[in-house]
Amino acid sequence: MKVLILGGDGYLGWPTAMKLSSDGHNILVVDNYSRRKIASDRNLPTLISVPNLQQRVVTWKAKTGREILVRIGDVQEYEFILDLFHEYGPDAVIHFAEQPSAPYSMAGYLEARYTLTNNLLTTLNVSHAVKQTNPEVHIVKLGTMGEYGTPNIDIEEGYLDIEHNGRKDRFLYPRKGGSLYHTTKIQDTDLLYFYSGVWGLRVTDLMQGPVYGMFTKEMEYQPSLATNFSYDEIFGTVLNRFVVQAAIGRPLAVYGSGTQKRGFLNIVDTLECIAIALRNPPRPGEMSILNQFTEVFSILDLAHLVKQSGDDLKLNVEIVNIPNPRVEKEDHYYNPRTTRFRELGLEPHLLDQEVLSEMLEHVLRYKDNVVPEIVSPKTSWN
Amino acid sequence: MKVLILGGDGYLGWPTAMKLSSDGHNILVVDNYSRRKIASDRNLPTLISVPNLQQRVVTWKAKTGREILVRIGDVQEYEFILDLFHEYGPDAVIHFAEQPSAPYSMAGYLEARYTLTNNLLTTLNVSHAVKQTNPEVHIVKLGTMGEYGTPNIDIEEGYLDIEHNGRKDRFLYPRKGGSLYHTTKIQDTDLLYFYSGVWGLRVTDLMQGPVYGMFTKEMEYQPSLATNFSYDEIFGTVLNRFVVQAAIGRPLAVYGSGTQKRGFLNIVDTLECIAIALRNPPRPGEMSILNQFTEVFSILDLAHLVKQSGDDLKLNVEIVNIPNPRVEKEDHYYNPRTTRFRELGLEPHLLDQEVLSEMLEHVLRYKDNVVPEIVSPKTSWN
Numbered sequence: 001m002k003v004l005i006l007g008g009d010g011y012l013g014w015p016t017a018m019k020l021s022s023d024g025h026n027i028l029v030v031d032n033y034s035r036r037k038i039a040s041d042r043n044l045p046t047l048i049s050v051p052n053l054q055q056r057v058v059t060w061k062a063k064t065g066r067e068i069l070v071r072i073g074d075v076q077e078y079e080f081i082l083d084l085f086h087e088y089g090p091d092a093v094i095h096f097a098e099q100p101s102a103p104y105s106m107a108g109y110l111e112a113r114y115t116l117t118n119n120l121l122t123t124l125n126v127s128h129a130v131k132q133t134n135p136e137v138h139i140v141k142l143g144t145m146g147e148y149g150t151p152n153i154d155i156e157e158g159y160l161d162i163e164h165n166g167r168k169d170r171f172l173y174p175r176k177g178g179s180l181y182h183t184t185k186i187q188d189t190d191l192l193y194f195y196s197g198v199w200g201l202r203v204t205d206l207m208q209g210p211v212y213g214m215f216t217k218e219m220e221y222q223p224s225l226a227t228n229f230s231y232d233e234i235f236g237t238v239l240n241r242f243v244v245q246a247a248i249g250r251p252l253a254v255y256g257s258g259t260q261k262r263g264f265l266n267i268v269d270t271l272e273c274i275a276i277a278l279r280n281p282p283r284p285g286e287m288s289i290l291n292q293f294t295e296v297f298s299i300l301d302l303a304h305l306v307k308q309s310g311d312d313l314k315l316n317v318e319i320v321n322i323p324n325p326r327v328e329k330e331d332h333y334y335n336p337r338t339t340r341f342r343e344l345g346l347e348p349h350l351l352d353q354e355v356l357s358e359m360l361e362h363v364l365r366y367k368d369n370v371v372p373e374i375v376s377p378k379t380s381w382n
Numbered sequence: 383m384k385v386l387i388l389g390g391d392g393y394l395g396w397p398t399a400m401k402l403s404s405d406g407h408n409i410l411v412v413d414n415y416s417r418r419k420i421a422s423d424r425n426l427p428t429l430i431s432v433p434n435l436q437q438r439v440v441t442w443k444a445k446t447g448r449e450i451l452v453r454i455g456d457v458q459e460y461e462f463i464l465d466l467f468h469e470y471g472p473d474a475v476i477h478f479a480e481q482p483s484a485p486y487s488m489a490g491y492l493e494a495r496y497t498l499t500n501n502l503l504t505t506l507n508v509s510h511a512v513k514q515t516n517p518e519v520h521i522v523k524l525g526t527m528g529e530y531g532t533p534n535i536d537i538e539e540g541y542l543d544i545e546h547n548g549r550k551d552r553f554l555y556p557r558k559g560g561s562l563y564h565t566t567k568i569q570d571t572d573l574l575y576f577y578s579g580v581w582g583l584r585v586t587d588l589m590q591g592p593v594y595g596m597f598t599k600e601m602e603y604q605p606s607l608a609t610n611f612s613y614d615e616i617f618g619t620v621l622n623r624f625v626v627q628a629a630i631g632r633p634l635a636v637y638g639s640g641t642q643k644r645g646f647l648n649i650v651d652t653l654e655c656i657a658i659a660l661r662n663p664p665r666p667g668e669m670s671i672l673n674q675f676t677e678v679f680s681i682l683d684l685a686h687l688v689k690q691s692g693d694d695l696k697l698n699v700e701i702v703n704i705p706n707p708r709v710e711k712e713d714h715y716y717n718p719r720t721t722r723f724r725e726l727g728l729e730p731h732l733l734d735q736e737v738l739s740e741m742l743e744h745v746l747r748y749k750d751n752v753v754p755e756i757v758s759p760k761t762s763w764n
Contacts, residue, residue, distance in 0.1 A: 169533045198709045
């Protein structure tokens with residue numbers, strides 16, 4: 001299968017490219033290095049510097065004999081993406097080309113505008129390019145579990161059957177984002193729901209929870225094939241930040257009470273979910289929505305798991321509760337469903353002490369690289 | 383009250399400005415003449431040419447002694463709108479500054495991009511400018527009944543209480559747009575719902591049905607105070623187009639079976655609704671959503687009403703069903719609630735033969751101005 005991966009330089013984009021290349025697909029990755037620019041402008045280094053895409057694909061070819069094509073450019077520019085669709089003729093497109101940080105989207109006006117414009121125009125452009133070149137192309141879009149927020153009822157997979165005053169209909173599950181970033185993902189869903197219906201496009205929208213981890217099988221060929229691992233308040237996900245705090249002897253900073261619950265998954269399961277989604281395209285006109293996480297934890301649960309793992313390594317980890325920089329419910333019901341990926345064959349890699357020890361030991365090897373100041377939250381929702 | 387009206391040159395914007403000025407408010411209208419440019423580029427003249435805003439406010443002052451301030455500029459530009467908020471210090475802002483045409487938004491890529499970018503950035507900018515200058519400012523935003531689509535259950539006002547698996551919560555009523563334009567209005571709602579909640583803004587979101595009519599009390603001072611009256615497939619609403627078709631002796635072109643139902647209202651009721659909304663600002667952090675229409679008709683109902691009115695004037699009106707250029711349900715349940723505006727004092731002006739005769743007689747006086755070709759639909763949803 002010919003697969004176009006937009007945002008192929010990212011934390012998930014590059015590991016996805018290698019995984020799908022290993023699986024025998026032909027891959028073209030696209031990126032505009034936007035995340036690198038933001039991180040560079042704000043001095044938010046990753047744990048280890050990673051080579052750029054052009055260098056990575058050379059290493060990949062040397063190690064595996066497999067070719068991954070690269071194009072550097074901005075998916076917000078329609079001519080660029082339309083030309084790519086014409087030239088490459090993909091069977092599927094995986095759309096990761098979005099500004100992925102909630103705190104970044106709340107930092108100020110320019111960051112909000114960039115997040116809104118980038119995330120919606122890339123999705124608009126993908127929809128139009130598919131319609132214009134080949135409506136059969138399967139669009140796989142990365143959404144987020146955060147689109148649902150934390151409602152007081154069970155979270156279903158994408159849709160909800162509602163009975164009201166004795167009549168029934170099926171709707172997109174009502175959404176409520178916790179940041180502007182999350183709101184743009186809701187708006188992406190609105191856009192794809194509309195275009196898939198009116199133009200008969202095949203769309204899979206993945207409601208993914210926060211991802212943790214840094215190892216995938218394909219990285220074992222060579223250290224320079226590693227994905228970028230962020231631990232800063234902007235791009236670092238919560239478990240990854242806790243592991244770094246434990247490694248450098250800082251307390252694990254829990255936002256508020258830490259009783260907020262989310263659905264998490266290991267990066268290796270993300271890749272497996274993407275591969276499963278590719279093997280199961282929806283019918284034309286259908287938007288398939290899958291909840292992509294494996295386990296629910298509270299933030300405090302995660303902190304205690306990391307502490308246990310750190311203590312086993314004699315790190316003497318502390319946990320502190322700091323004022324929550326976000327506006328979010330801390331005590332809430334949370335019961336999200338995730339059955340479709342299991343039915344389609346996902347075998348989850350759960351979070352256990354082995355996974356945590358491996359992460360912690362890896363970070364310990366590079367702990368001198370860590371800039372401690374960038375882990376603490378500076379971006380407030382107000 | 384100091385009221386900023388964005389999109390003050392439009393079909394509804396200008397009559398709203400005069401009405402609120404008459405009511406004793408201080409008014410500043412803003413427009414970038416975007417609708418005039420689109421209409422001019424595509425040769426879509428209005429029934430009567432209307433003077434520009436600068437000329438209209440001179441006439442208004444001469445006739446009433448009241449001043450309406452004008453600023454020409456683009457609400458997509460944040461510096462422009464932020465400066466306006468700083469300088470003028472409004473108590474309320476009425477946001478009409480959106481690309482309002484469903485067919486335009488479906489005409490092609492550039493039209494879709496413009497609609498998406500304009501409608502979302504203007505709403506983003508208003509939210510940020512209010513937050514940055516005075517979070518107490520009441521934001522009154524024009525949405526559309528089309529955000530709800532045509533669900534198989536009753537349409538409530540903005541929100542829906544959902545019981546699911548024995549638990550309950552209140553959500554934004556699930557929405558499903560029938561065009562990209564409608565989808566951008568849903569996305570506006572998402573954006574305002576988020577920012578009102580997180581920043582404690584006061585937002586009123588008006589779910590308005592298609593408006594008809596061309597007369598408001600304030601226009602009686604002088605003919606050149608008229609609003610623009612469009613009858614083309616892009617900017618003309620359905621009843622206005624039927625009246626023009628009847629006047630020029632063309633058949634009333636009903637899209638598909640014409641059994642599509644919508645909630646309609648007279649332009650005078652639109653103005654009254656805006657005035658009521660201004661008098662009833664929500665609490666900080668609350669997004670008040672009101673359904674703004676007075677009567678439900680099918681498209682075929684409207685055609686028959688216009689035919690009756692035309693026949694009374696010996697016009698011998700025909701009705702034809704033409705292939706529906708839109709992708710929409712034609713046979714559907716439709717039961718939208720509209721109780722809040724009545725509770726707040728709205729006394730509807732219903733559609734009767736007197737209203738239709740007055741419209742028809744007015745159009746007949748200017749029927750030589752009509753360009754018949756622009757009434758027929760050319761924009762298909764596919």
